[in-house]
Amino acid sequence: MHNNGHSVSYLDYKGKHTGLNAWILSTDHKRIGLLYLMSTLAFFAVGVVFGFLMRLELIAPGRTIMDAQTYNSFFTLHGIIMIFLFIIPGLPAVFGNFFLPILIGAKDVAFPRLNLLSWWLYILGGLLAVISVFLPGGPADTGWTFYIPYSIRSTTNVMPALIAAFILGFSSILTGLNFIVTIHRLRAPGMNFFRMPLFVWSLYATAWVQILATPIIGITLLLVTIERAFGVGLFDPALGGDPVLYQHLFWIYSHPAVYIMILPAMGVISEIIPVFAHRTIFGYKFIAFSSIAIALFGSMVWAHHMFTVGMSETAQLIFSLLTFLVAIPSAIKVFNWVATLYKGSIATDAPLLYALGFIFLFSIGGFTGLIQGALSVNMHIHDTSFIVAHFHYVMFGGTGFGIFAALHYWFPKMFGKMYNMRTAKTGFWFLFVGFNTLYFPMFVMGWLGMPRRYFDYLPEFHIYHLISTIGSWILITGLIIMFTNLWKAMRSKTTYTQSNPWGGETLEWSIQNTPTLENFEVIPTITAGPYEYKDNEEPLVKENN
Amino acid sequence: MNGEQSALAEHTVEHKPTYGIYILVWLVLMTLTGVTVAVAGINFGNITIATALTIAVIKSYLVLTFFMHLKTETATFKIFVAVALLFLLISISLLFSDYSFL
């Protein structure tokens, strides 16, 4: 076992740092990916706790376990943590960092030290957000959307939350920047754009959104901070400012942000489906281009979050139309995935179950998005729990399940261990049933008029809230089963050396589990696309023990 | 282009750098600035601001193309700049769909 980085795994090599520093000062994309994994999951756990407690409060009308002010802070923090600290960084920072260089046949990203800086900024922003909870004044209670004028009037710790979000934005931008240069400059010989795996395409489209859209929220939140500190009047209606302009600026980022969230998840599904159907992906180019189309159209629909604030009719019509159009490239992906499965030789392992769960849940989320995009309907369901259900279906049922799918798919490669497949599937079913029990009633009660972000409600909504809260317990049970299973596998002494357990054809399956520092001893030359299964034949990449 | 690059600077055209072209561009920029200020002194109303902005765009083009070497970079850079400008254009146009109409 030599110590020159050639066959020592990335978990074990000795560099110039030791101990904890060997990790938190590492510029190895794989270690950085794991740093992100641990930190995003830690914040996810905190976000889940907030969600659990919110649902507990809502199990019955009136006050149950907290007062209204606390409830407002809880949904604010739940949103900030889940969105900025889990879902946005989740797939790109964890699996993008770990696998992008490997998937294109590179030794690392274009700017490894910048990559480390991204993680440090992430931690800084995250800590600031957590600290803001405990500073005098109490945690922000404005909602994660920080709408004017309340965000400039509220006496809670809005500024630390704004600054935290600003710093997190930088982290996201630098990751996007790194990925674009990596994809343009470090592809292995023979890997032209149309031989890249679809996860890479999705990261590429995502990176562009990260770079172009994030600075808008950067400046917007900066302006609110300056407004709070100096009273410049840019948004304050008392000084002539326009609160709706704030909303425009906020959503010019925050809508594309949801595509930052979903595109990589769709990329993961595009990786998993062909492997577990043992068939080449249907419509590779359409899926690749649809990622670009989603990024482009997704930057043109933001005001569909604002249909009820008093925009011009012209604007409402334009944005409603564009909202319908943006569904098309997503639908193309769903059709192509299903077409890939058709007549495939399907292996129903955990990664595929999560992928199928994604398709089902994301479709419901997507359809209800279209419902919301219809102007007349929107008037009635805006700011109701219908919206809450919709975005949880796409963000949690979509990206969340995408993250779980990626975890189960790439687990053996990342850790050289294997989890218990039966337990993994059990976990999936608890999650799937719990998820739908938790969120589907929200569609119904939202339709019937239950407002969102409300601490209390009328008795007629009680039954839905009760079912929903019970659903949250089933869901959390599923999370515990899933993560315990993975954790036990990680800690297990039994190593798993099959480098290609699923029969995949992308480059990560051609290298050892827990790859070496530089991933490849020899940079491969690519002569074929990534999913060239020939009708249920053995994969081109052979396993090596 | 793919594959690892160990190349030195890769300007596609500039084999021999010269001072002259930049000084020339600078003179044009000075002139344009003079024109902008002069026009602003004469009150043409909306035309004044339109002229000022047009000149600003021309100046930007000159800075981008010559000072920032966009002229000699590969197509990738030019496409990138176009994409960024497109995003800003989309944002401002759609934003004004709310403000320009009732």
Next chain:
Amino acid sequence: MSTIAEHTVDHVHRDDEGSRLGMWLFLFTELVLFGGMFLVYAVYRFTYPQEFHLAAKELNTSVGALNTIILLTSSLTIVLSIVAIRKKNKSLSVFFQIVTMILAVGFLVNKYFEWNIKIHHGIFPGSEILLGKANGEIIFFGLYYVMTGLHALHVMIGVLLIEVMTGYTIKGRINETNYVRLESAGLYWHLVDLIWIFLFPLFYLIT
């Protein structure tokens, strides 16, 4: 470095085009950051045309024009410094870089005096005099201070960046075969100039 040191950093191949690509992408984020501010400006200009026109009279066109000339010239000098180092003329390159920084400081000095005069007249965010004016004027000055302030911050960062490059040039770490860092610093500097190219007419020339 020893053979067991972090290979990734040691083996990082040199990729000048990649470095420039990365810098351009970073510039896009700055472009959009200020772009967002220009969006805000555009909306309020559209909403308060008269008040903007009135408020802009407080600004001194000559100082603004002078600052424009200063920045445009500094863009020239930084690009000339790159030509100089490519022609192996180290001292001329350092000279041009120093001139760039001097010009930048000149810009900041002008800005300092501009702001000082206004603050002396009681026109600053939160002041009684400003709050006594029409809403559109309050917004105009809010935008003025924030946008020129943010821009000035970037000028300061630019100066620091160029100062570092000057150090590298003197030490020979930037030379005729390795000058991508100077180019990148130059790109950043040009962006700072570009933003001012638009700030100038929009704040000073709308009277």
